[in-house]
Amino acid sequence: MSSAPDAGVVVPRFGTRGKAWLALLGVLIVAGLGAWAYQLQQGLVVTGMDNIFSWGLYIMLFVLFIGLSAGGLIISSAPKFFHSKRYDSLAALGVLLSLGCIVVAGLLILPDLGSPSRVTGFLTSPDPRSPMVWDFGIVLLYGLFNVGYLWLLTRRDLAKMGSRLALGVADTPAGRERDRKRAFWAAAVAMPLAVGLHSVTGWIFATQIGRGDWFNPLVAPMFIMKALVSGLALLLVTSILVDRFTRFRFPRELVPELGKLLGIFVAVHVVYLVAAERLPHAWAAHFEFWSITSAFLVGDTIHFWLWTVIGGVLPIALLAVPSLRRRIKAVFVASVAAIVGILFEGVYLIFTGYHDVNIDAAPGVTTGTGYTGLEADIWATTGSYTPTIVELLIAVGLIAVGALIVTLGLRFVPIQPDDRTPVSAGRDDSTATTAGPVATDGGRRPDGGADGEVTGDA
Amino acid sequence: MTDYGMVIDLERCIGCNACAVSCSQENNVSLDKQWNRILTEGGDAMDTPEGSYPENGRDGTLSMNHLPLACQHCDNAPCVKVCPVNATYKRDDGIVEIDYDKCMGCRYCMSACPYNARVFNFDDPKTLPTDGTGNVEERKQGVVEKCTFCSHRVKEDLDPACTVACPADARIFGDLDDEESTASRYIEKYETEQLLDELETDPNTYYIRGEMSPGRTRSGNELEGTEKKAAGNPNGVATDGGDGQ
Numbered sequence: 076m077s078s079a080p081d082a083g084v085v086v087p088r089f090g091t092r093g094k095a096w097l098a099l100l101g102v103l104i105v106a107g108l109g110a111w112a113y114q115l116q117q118g119l120v121v122t123g124m125d126n127i128f129s130w131g132l133y134i135m136l137f138v139l140f141i142g143l144s145a146g147g148l149i150i151s152s153a154p155k156f157f158h159s160k161r162y163d164s165l166a167a168l169g170v171l172l173s174l175g176c177i178v179v180a181g182l183l184i185l186p187d188l189g190s191p192s193r194v195t196g197f198l199t200s201p202d203p204r205s206p207m208v209w210d211f212g213i214v215l216l217y218g219l220f221n222v223g224y225l226w227l228l229t230r231r232d233l234a235k236m237g238s239r240l241a242l243g244v245a246d247t248p249a250g251r252e253r254d255r256k257r258a259f260w261a262a263a264v265a266m267p268l269a270v271g272l273h274s275v276t277g278w279i280f281a282t283q284i285g286r287g288d289w290f291n292p293l294v295a296p297m298f299i300m301k302a303l304v305s306g307l308a309l310l311l312v313t314s315i316l317v318d319r320f321t322r323f324r325f326p327r328e329l330v331p332e333l334g335k336l337l338g339i340f341v342a343v344h345v346v347y348l349v350a351a352e353r354l355p356h357a358w359a360a361h362f363e364f365w366s367i368t369s370a371f372l373v374g375d376t377i378h379f380w381l382w383t384v385i386g387g388v389l390p391i392a393l394l395a396v397p398s399l400r401r402r403i404k405a406v407f408v409a410s411v412a413a414i415v416g417i418l419f420e421g422v423y424l425i426f427t428g429y430h431d432v433n434i435d436a437a438p439g440v441t442t443g444t445g446y447t448g449l450e451a452d453i454w455a456t457t458g459s460y461t462p463t464i465v466e467l468l469i470a471v472g473l474i475a476v477g478a479l480i481v482t483l484g485l486r487f488v489p490i491q492p493d494d495r496t497p498v499s500a501g502r503d504d505s506t507a508t509t510a511g512p513v514a515t516d517g518g519r520r521p522d523g524g525a526d527g528e529v530t531g532d533a
Numbered sequence: 534m535t536d537y538g539m540v541i542d543l544e545r546c547i548g549c550n551a552c553a554v555s556c557s558q559e560n561n562v563s564l565d566k567q568w569n570r571i572l573t574e575g576g577d578a579m580d581t582p583e584g585s586y587p588e589n590g591r592d593g594t595l596s597m598n599h600l601p602l603a604c605q606h607c608d609n610a611p612c613v614k615v616c617p618v619n620a621t622y623k624r625d626d627g628i629v630e631i632d633y634d635k636c637m638g639c640r641y642c643m644s645a646c647p648y649n650a651r652v653f654n655f656d657d658p659k660t661l662p663t664d665g666t667g668n669v670e671e672r673k674q675g676v677v678e679k680c681t682f683c684s685h686r687v688k689e690d691l692d693p694a695c696t697v698a699c700p701a702d703a704r705i706f707g708d709l710d711d712e713e714s715t716a717s718r719y720i721e722k723y724e725t726e727q728l729l730d731e732l733e734t735d736p737n738t739y740y741i742r743g744e745m746s747p748g749r750t751r752s753g754n755e756l757e758g759t760e761k762k763a764a765g766n767p768n769g770v771a772t773d774g775g776d777g778q
């Protein structure tokens with residue numbers, strides 16, 4: 076069926092390094108499972124959460140990974156929507172990454188549950204008023220969509236290399252052309268779906284009147300913006316790493332271009348939206364010009380600084396200078412910083428909700444943890460939280476699951492398109508690019524028999 | 534229709550914690566949590582006043598009040614609206630209750646409740662004696678729980694445990710839909726507030742501040758307006774606190 080059995084697969088086989096990486100992921104996953112078993116048996120008392128600070132690391136990371144999952148769609152859908160082929164070389168990798176992230180996000184909910192076996196209630200007795208039900212639906216939909224989209228983008232290449240994952244689809248020029256059209260429609264679905272995903276996740280918090288700053292109409296737009304920032308940043312980080320360690324080629328001219336885009340996203344998010352959020356409060360609460368200004372510029376907690384300096388000032392500084400953003404290293408560092416910043420934005424959001432108790436008269440709220448006997452102090456008037464080793468192990472284990480998905484994707488799915496004019500890669504290690512049917516020949520033989528899918532279901 | 538609610542007369546409350554203790558006892562609440570808390574509006578610690586002692590005659594500014602706080606059984610209850618699996622629900626009689634067999638322990642309701650009325654079983658409940666107290670089955674590790682207005686007692690036409698336990702008669706439980714109930718009449722007559730009413734949760738719990746009410750009528754443990762009440766006090770006069778029925 077094919078003269079290039081590995082065409083487009085960037086990891087034709089796992090070498091020593093690949094096997095070591097898989098082993099590491101395996102160890103992390105097993106450690107996470109062990110920690111989860113321990114938590115199931117002991118109860119959530121082994122986490123840092125209590126009755127005031129009732130959501131912790133799991134939800135903070137859930138928010139982060141929902142955002143990270145945006146990357147693939149930005150890069151694979153938006154350009155398709157404008158019929159641009161400029162970013163095609165990143166499209167499949169991006170969708171693969173989205174898939175890994177959304178799986179991690181979905182799984183992070185499980186260890187957060189006190190009685191995980193009852194999660195089936197989402198299906199058997201959902202309450203349509205609950206933003207968490209909306210989120211459950213859209214996360215599921217988004218995950219499935221990513222699987223379908225990835226398959227649509229790669230099935231002709233899968234067929235060409237004779238993979239069973241092609242599910243019987245044949246590699247024909249006409250088929251490729253039709254898939255190109257379908258990808259356009261898929262992109263049209265992908266964008267509202269992504270906007271929905273990030274907004275709904277924001278609304279989980281933004282609908283809550285009882286937790287201070289959560290009740291804020293800006294939260295949902297902020298979630299969209301932070302998805303753009305962290306999603307693109309993760310795509311850059313991953314592309315650079317995958318380019319380094321596999322046969323994948325990340326076209327060099329895209330680095331400064333995407334770096335510039337990331338810089339713009341960060342600026343809109345951290346500078347503009349944060350200002351828009353803080354200015355009205357600062358203005359209303361202060362009288363003198365300078366006290367308004369300082370209340371607006373100076374943050375209060377360490378998380379705020381980690382978010383705005385590491386995740387804002389640093390990447391903007393690196394990406395604003397044209398000569399810097401042409402360097403892969405600078406873009407890499409800026410992207411990592413942007414992700415760290417977005418992580419701490421999530422941490423900051425959770426802390427602003429739980430630090431203060433609305434009715435905080437003494438002795439306060441019973442924490443429900445730390446009971447040692449009748450003399451124990453079970454009361455608190457403010458929320459505080461530090462994640463425990465158990466939480467960290469479980470979280471790292473789940474992130475390793477995501478990494479495993481991406482790794483296996485690199486091994487079995489041809490994410491490197493091989494039927495286009497060669498891209499100007501940073502390095503030259505030629506992959507097999509022969510015998511690929513050229514997609515632009517416009518050949519339209521009525522050859523529908525090979526296609527199991529119709530356009531209508533997109 | 535019935536719409537159960539509670540009036541708490543803060544002018545009568547003496548901060549003795551009797552209701553909190555009887556609540557934990559009756560409902561088998563684990564020792565590391567309380568459904569019903571008595572907060573001190575005053576100094577930084579429990580049972581301390583704010584202000585300063587008088588130094589020259591009457592210039593002292595000390596003041597202290599107590600605020601009993603449990604689930605407010607809100608009409609527009611955010612905890613009910615967020616529960617993804619319908620484990621928390623508003624009953625037709627106004628009580629907000631949790632189905633402990635459905636609750637998956639996601640704790641979204643704890644974020645939603647502005648009153649911090651809900652507690653979670655981070656591990657197995659701890660009680661003394663260890664096999665539990667009172668008349669309610671223990672809740673397992675991994676579910677959220679809170680005040681139920683003693684729905685198991687209400688079913689038997691009895692007032693909630695806290696209401697019966699209050700030595701100051703500061704708690705009045707009754708049907709807010711019945712204009713003749715003591716609770717409704719007090720809400721009508723005295724100045725009452727619903728906590729955090731700016732959040733529009735519309736609680737079924739009202740607090741009297743300002744003028745003191747006559748308090749709960751000392752006429753037994755039975756719920757007002759029920760047959761049991763009538764039978765328990767054939768003459769309509771309570772002489773024994775209802776214990777001798």
Ligand code: SF4
Binds near residue numbers: 647648
């Ligand atoms: S007080 Fe809290 S737990 Fe009770 S009904 Fe209102 S929101 Fe729900």
Ligand code: SF4
Binds near residue numbers: 615631642677
């Ligand atoms: S913790 Fe239980 S009662 Fe609360 S929202 Fe989740 S499932 Fe519902």
